[in-house]
Every structure is written in structure tokens, then in C-alpha cells.
Amino acid sequence: MIKNNATGHRLVEKGKYEEAIGYLEKAIDYAYKMEPALIDLNHEIKLDDHMGAPFNNLGWAYNELEDYEQGLEYMEKSLLILPNQDWEYVNKGNALYGLNEYEAALESFDQALSMGNEKYAYYGKGRSFYDLGRYEEALEQFDIYLSMDETDLDGFEGKVYTLLQLNQHEEASRLANDIIRQEPDNYEAYRIKAGVLEYTEDINLLKEHYRSMTERFPGHTEVYAQMIASYSMLGDFEQAESSYDAAVQKDHSNADIHIAMGDAHMGRSMYVQAAKYYDQAVQLQPQHEESSINKLRALYNARRNYQCIAFGEEAGKQEFSSSLIPWFTGQCHFDLEHYAEAIQAMERVVELDPNDDDAYATLSYSYYMLEEYDRAEEYWEKSLELYSGNSMALYIEDLLQDSRRPLGERIKHFFQDNYLYIASSPDVDTILSELDKQDMTTAEIAAVIERAKHPQDMFTSVIYGDEYDRLTGSIEQDVIYEDQGTIAYFRIYEFNFNTDDRFIEYLDQIPNPEAKKLVIDLRGNTGGNMDSANNILDALLPECVTSMLIERDGYADSYYSDADYVAFKKIYVLVDGDTASASELLTMGLSTYLPVVTIIGQDTYGKGVGQRVFEDKANRIMVIAVNHYWNVRQNNIMYSHISPDIYVKSSKLEDYMKLVKAGR
Structure with a gap:
């Protein structure tokens, strides 16, 4: 166990996260054999120091892969194995930060600092305060962190962007220039400076800076992705396209370039074009989950439902963890009124994300349209348990309550609520009151509506019986x-x-x-x-x-x-x-x-x-x-x-x- 854990730790430090996970899982399997109580551990337990280490390191590896839910799961178990160390709370804080739970992350970083003086806890607090919009506090934490590590560019970048948020633009620019003077051959230093120029919207200086970056760092094609994003954000789409063309000539195989251009088109509501660029990224990196999600999002927004479904079902065969892939696929089925298929996709969504109230609402609506009212009720209740204001779930609740009323009463309320000429139709309320009678036939209902509508209205009608069957039968090719x-x-x-x-x-x-x-x-x-x-x-x-x-x-x-x-x-x-x-x-x-x-x-x-x-x-x-x-x-x-x-x-x-x- 100790050997596998040590190997896994070294691999994480080298950035070989996938490889590290294999060794760390072996270490954990051995830990389970040594202490079977660890398998379903739900309370604190005191063991030798080395027993909790593989859980901590595995959580760290998943954090680096941005799988923060998995990272948090292993960190929680690591912290149940006593004694604890400050870096365990830092790793937990990083997982919580990745899940956008900033207040909880701050608590974890503070816990780490109560046990020692771990510098990364200050960095984590700086990021958390920044994303909470508490910039003065963020700046204080970044300054403490940089006093402990004067060479870390991540810390400098955090401070630069915090200064920008505090409208201290000149100070941010001076700091960015200082970083370049200290690190004249470091690409990241120039990237930070580009961010300052983008924020201050100085398009001419930005163009000159990017020109110097492409000359100084010809091997860093990722600069073009940043150029595309910057120019698009500043509204210079022509310059963004020129940057893309230059990037493609240099290295067409860089997926980030195509993603950036897809993002630029999405920002302009050009969804069909965006999907084409995202598709190029997918072709280059079929296993890149975010590219597949981006393409689905673009196709969905472009109302390319059939293409969205075809690609979504293909992407669904991969071992992706995001619920967004079946979500977009299900929504496109739903928009096409393919309710059975929508249900199948949305069930996969709630399997991956049990807290998705929109998915439960879509399930409810789909079952309602299939007239499976018990299932519809089950799912709108789940949706509203998660979010009491979900508009679709509330609408289904009203529909289900309405479905329990007599047919005539339901049609009466529909007509009263929706008929355009209701105010100018003579004696309409008296006529519609006839629909309150019990056990009315569809022919009787049709006769009441015919008398209730405005005399000059040629377009309101009731279709029932055999005529209904003919109208709703197989639709001819439209x-x-x-x-x-x-x-x-x-x-x-x-x-x-x-x-x-x-x-x-x-x-x-x-x-x-x-x-x-x-x-x-x-x-x-x-x-x-x-x-x-x-x-x-x-x-x-x-x-x-x-x-x-x-x-x-x-x-x-x-x-x-x-x-x-x-x-x-x-x-x-x-x-x-x-x-x-x-x-x-x-x-x-x-x-x-x-x-x-x-x-x-x-x-x-x-x-x-x-x-x-x-x-x-x-x-x-x-x-x-x-x-x-x-x-x-x-x-x-x-x-x-x-x-x-x-x-x-x-x-x-x-x-x-x-x-x-x-x-x-």
C-alpha cells in the first residue's frame, strides 16, 4: 500500500493524473483489506498516519482532473481517518471551490490554517473571496500567499485580476509589467498582461501585445485561442477570424483553436456556425467531454433537433460523466414530441444528477402527454421538492388538477381563459354555464361552443368523434x-x-x-x-x-x-x-x-x-x-x-x- 501510494503521489506531482489514479486505487484496495471498516466508513476512526494518505492523494488527483465530486468524496473519507493534516483540508477546500461552494471552501481553508501555515490555503481563500466578489479580502489573501512564495505566477495572476476588479488598473498594469521583467521568457507572464489589456479594452495595445507574443513564442499556438476570445469579447469579430485563420495555418490540430472560434460564434448567436467549429474539436479529441457538450448546446440553440439527437446518442455511448449530454438529447426529443425517447434520456440525466429539477419536470410533462398521470405526478413532486419555483412543474401540477375535473368544466375554463373575443360574444357566460352539466357528450359540448363563439368568428371550432380520429390519425407528409x-x-x-x-x-x-x-x-x-x-x-x-x-x-x-x-x-x-x-x-x-x-x-x-x-x-x-x-x-x-x-x-x-x- 505504501509503495503504491508513494508512486501515485509522485505521478500526481508530475501531472500524470490518470496513471496516478491506478496506483492510488490499488493502495486503497489494500487499505480495505487491512481495515474492512474503511469500506463503508461514516464516522471518525484513528489509525496509523499512512492509512488516510491514499484517499487524500486520490482526492487530489481527481481535483486536478476537475472531477470535483469524486475529489470531495475521497477527501471526506480521508478526513474521517485520524489524525488529519492541514493539506487534507486544503484539498477539500479545492474540491469545494471547484463545485462553486465558496463559503464552504473558505471554512475548509480556515481549518487548514488553524492546524498550520499551509500557503495554498491562503491562495485558496484568495480565489474564494474573488469569486464571492469580496475583492479587498481576496487581495489580502493573495498578498499573504505571495509573501510566502514570490515566484508563483498563479498568485500574481490572482492579484492582478483582483486589482482590476478594484478599478486599480494602473497598479494591475504595473504588476503585469513587473512579472514580464522578472520572467522575460515565460509565456504565462505575457498571457497575464494580455488579460489586463483585454480588461481595459485597449484594442490597439492588445493587438501589438499579441503580435509580440506570437513572435516571441512561436510554439505556443494556444495564444491564438486567447486572441480569438479577446477580440470576440471586445466586439472585433473580423480580428477574431483573422486570428483563427492564422492559427489554422500554423496548427490545424489544436482543438482549443476551434473551441475558441465556436465560442465566438455562440457569443454572436450564430449557433449553426458554432456547431461546425465545435465539431472540428470533437473530431480532433473525441474523448473531450466539453467539446461534445458545446456542440450539443449549439445544435439545441440552433433548433437542429434531429442533428442534436443523432450526435447526442453517439456521444452518450462514451464514458462521459456529465448529465448535460443526455439532457440536451432528451430536450431535443421532447421538442419533437418524442416523449418516450425524452423519458429515456431524462432518466439517465437524473441518474447522473439527482438534483436536476428541470429534468424531473420534463419527465413529468412527458408522462403527462403520454397520459400516464400517476408517473407525471410523481415527477412533478420531485421537481418541486428540489425547487419550489420550477415553472414547468407548477404548470403540470395545474394540468393534473384540471384533468380531474369533468370534461365540460375543463373546456369551459379553457374557453374563458383563451378565447380572443370573449368580451364581445353576447351572453357568453350564460351559454358556457351549460358546460357545468354532468356527463355531457362531445356533441353537446360542441353545440355549446358553437353558440358561445362570436357570430363572425369563422376560425373557432370543435372536432370530435370520427372527425377527430381522421384529423389526429397518421399525419400526411407535410x-x-x-x-x-x-x-x-x-x-x-x-x-x-x-x-x-x-x-x-x-x-x-x-x-x-x-x-x-x-x-x-x-x-x-x-x-x-x-x-x-x-x-x-x-x-x-x-x-x-x-x-x-x-x-x-x-x-x-x-x-x-x-x-x-x-x-x-x-x-x-x-x-x-x-x-x-x-x-x-x-x-x-x-x-x-x-x-x-x-x-x-x-x-x-x-x-x-x-x-x-x-x-x-x-x-x-x-x-x-x-x-x-x-x-x-x-x-x-x-x-x-x-x-x-x-x-x-x-x-x-x-x-x-x-x-x-x-x-x-
Whole structure:
């Protein structure tokens, strides 16, 4: 045991942490044989000094690998084996610091100092105070640490950044310059100075400093990653791209360069581009967990759900410890309404992180949508136990309580809460009170809603029985894509919940879109899900507000497009008199924000409202109630229409496409 522990200790000191763990685990196995009580130890026990050493060293190794939960676990056991040493409390403090438990870390560092004068306890306190925003106290601790070790650059770096936070910029700059004078050949000294220039936002001095760094340290390609991060933070994206190009020419195999460029694109909400850079890092370092998480995060934010799932499931086969990989995979399944698959992924999340209240809430919602109400209740309770303010769990709680009411009463409350014209519908309360009757049939409920809606409302309806079965049966293909050479042709028949995902999946497969014409055929498309239409706009538009939904109380809900988009040489939208609602929103959004859009066809229907849906699968009924108006840049087409740029009397596709091919 002593030999394995000593070997492990030396390997940790040399930075060979993985190798060290193997020796230290062997030492611990031998300790368990010598003292079986150590296996499930939960109280203090006094043993020879060497018995606790391998636990301490193993905790240290895991800390260095940034696996702080494992590090803390072994440190806790080390501290149960008496007598204790000050460095054990330092290691525990470092684990707690890594877990962002700064107050607890301070207590552990203070305990170390009560037993001796371990210098790293002062350094640990300095970092903890810094992250707590207690900069005066942090500066005091860094000064004590540096008085004990005048050569440690980590201590100087901590002091420099603390001075910056205290707005002592000149002092921070002087200290950084002093470090360079003392360590003229030390790359880290120049890196610290670059941080000072970045913080003070002196872009010209920063560029000159980075130029000197690349000349003085040609072998340190990591400087380019810092350059990319600095220029991106300062808003000079052109300079960040130049730094990336220079780095790639020097060493394309440096994963950190690609990660930095991915981060730069994420900061600009260019998620699709970010995912491409993160993917290069993954290709170079398949075992690097953070790169996989970054790529998943980018794909999720870009609403590339199918790509996110495919990559997440592949990454899930690796021995990664982070719950974020199944979390992103599960969220993408959830957004696609793949509830069984979402449940499978989220169960893995809570296995890795039992304190994830959002994962329990998603499990609850998924079970609710599968009408497994007992399981839904079990998980929303777990979510709220962890965080009483979880909005999704509270929403599910309301849904579950509502599900216990009679069907008629539930529909009455839905209509009262959501119907846009409730205030202008005559005798609506009296009519809706009929829904309080017990054991109403779906036909009777439909008749009440028909009488309760506004006389001029053509868009509110109730679907039940055989008609419900036909509507909710297997959904016909809602998106068709054809590669016609220089033309990318899409036919969208209706907007379902996943129409946007299917459209975007095809969109990302189009080579050189900027050289092609995009045709979106919306003839006969009477609308559907507004989220779906807005998400397609997000994929095709630069940064803007794609639309705004306005409810009866004046509450407005805006949809946004991020900076990332797929650009085409020309876009044609094909419409007719049946093109309505979400189809009109898509048409209007594209023509409002893009100069390359031409609308071909006939005047559209003119439906500037959207609906909200109540559905009860067990009773085979769906209530579709007008809920809001929608605007694109303050324009609404209710009781009006969209006029095409080019009129076509014919209903034949070939007559439309002649104009597209002619470049009209």
C-alpha cells in the first residue's frame, strides 16, 4: 500500500493524473483489506498516519482532473481517518471551490490554517473571496500567499485580476509589467498582461501585445485561442477570424483553436456556425467531454433537433460523466414530441444528477402527454421538492388538477381563459354555464361552443368523434423537398409541430445555397402551428423580430431570429387564395425582411389570427379557439390579404415555375 501510494503521489506531482489514479486505487484496495471498516466508513476512526494518505492523494488527483465530486468524496473519507493534516483540508477546500461552494471552501481553508501555515490555503481563500466578489479580502489573501512564495505566477495572476476588479488598473498594469521583467521568457507572464489589456479594452495595445507574443513564442499556438476570445469579447469579430485563420495555418490540430472560434460564434448567436467549429474539436479529441457538450448546446440553440439527437446518442455511448449530454438529447426529443425517447434520456440525466429539477419536470410533462398521470405526478413532486419555483412543474401540477375535473368544466375554463373575443360574444357566460352539466357528450359540448363563439368568428371550432380520429390519425407528409439543380423546391402542405424541424433538416443538406433559388410552395396551405412558421423564419432570416402575437389583454409575445441564417440567391413564395394564417405569416416575414423575395400567385386568404388548442385524447375531442392576433413589424392582414408581386391566374405548378425559372 505504501509503495503504491508513494508512486501515485509522485505521478500526481508530475501531472500524470490518470496513471496516478491506478496506483492510488490499488493502495486503497489494500487499505480495505487491512481495515474492512474503511469500506463503508461514516464516522471518525484513528489509525496509523499512512492509512488516510491514499484517499487524500486520490482526492487530489481527481481535483486536478476537475472531477470535483469524486475529489470531495475521497477527501471526506480521508478526513474521517485520524489524525488529519492541514493539506487534507486544503484539498477539500479545492474540491469545494471547484463545485462553486465558496463559503464552504473558505471554512475548509480556515481549518487548514488553524492546524498550520499551509500557503495554498491562503491562495485558496484568495480565489474564494474573488469569486464571492469580496475583492479587498481576496487581495489580502493573495498578498499573504505571495509573501510566502514570490515566484508563483498563479498568485500574481490572482492579484492582478483582483486589482482590476478594484478599478486599480494602473497598479494591475504595473504588476503585469513587473512579472514580464522578472520572467522575460515565460509565456504565462505575457498571457497575464494580455488579460489586463483585454480588461481595459485597449484594442490597439492588445493587438501589438499579441503580435509580440506570437513572435516571441512561436510554439505556443494556444495564444491564438486567447486572441480569438479577446477580440470576440471586445466586439472585433473580423480580428477574431483573422486570428483563427492564422492559427489554422500554423496548427490545424489544436482543438482549443476551434473551441475558441465556436465560442465566438455562440457569443454572436450564430449557433449553426458554432456547431461546425465545435465539431472540428470533437473530431480532433473525441474523448473531450466539453467539446461534445458545446456542440450539443449549439445544435439545441440552433433548433437542429434531429442533428442534436443523432450526435447526442453517439456521444452518450462514451464514458462521459456529465448529465448535460443526455439532457440536451432528451430536450431535443421532447421538442419533437418524442416523449418516450425524452423519458429515456431524462432518466439517465437524473441518474447522473439527482438534483436536476428541470429534468424531473420534463419527465413529468412527458408522462403527462403520454397520459400516464400517476408517473407525471410523481415527477412533478420531485421537481418541486428540489425547487419550489420550477415553472414547468407548477404548470403540470395545474394540468393534473384540471384533468380531474369533468370534461365540460375543463373546456369551459379553457374557453374563458383563451378565447380572443370573449368580451364581445353576447351572453357568453350564460351559454358556457351549460358546460357545468354532468356527463355531457362531445356533441353537446360542441353545440355549446358553437353558440358561445362570436357570430363572425369563422376560425373557432370543435372536432370530435370520427372527425377527430381522421384529423389526429397518421399525419400526411407535410414537407416535400426536391433538388432541382439550381432550384431548391419545398412544398409545405400545413404547419404541424415538427414541420419546422423537417424543413430545417432538408435545408441544411442543400449545398451552396447562396448560389441557388429557394422556392417555398404554400398554395392551399391554410396554416397551423405558429411556432413552426416562426422557426422556419428564424432559419432563413438574419437577426430580427420575426413576428409578434398579441392576446386579448394586450400581452405581446415576440418571436426572434438569431444572427445565423441560410442565405439564398433568390427566394420565391408561391401562394393562392387558400394560403392563410401561419402560411401568410411566413410569406409576410420573408418579404418584409429580405429584398430577394418575390411572391407569386393570387391574393392570400387574409387570416391575421391564431388559435390555441384544447385536446382530450381519451374523449376524442379537440377545441380550436381563436386566441391572438399576429403582426409582422406592426402589420396585420386580418380582413385583408397579401398581394403577390406577380399575379398568376392558373392553379398549375408549372405556370408558377416558369416565372421562377425565368428569374422574374
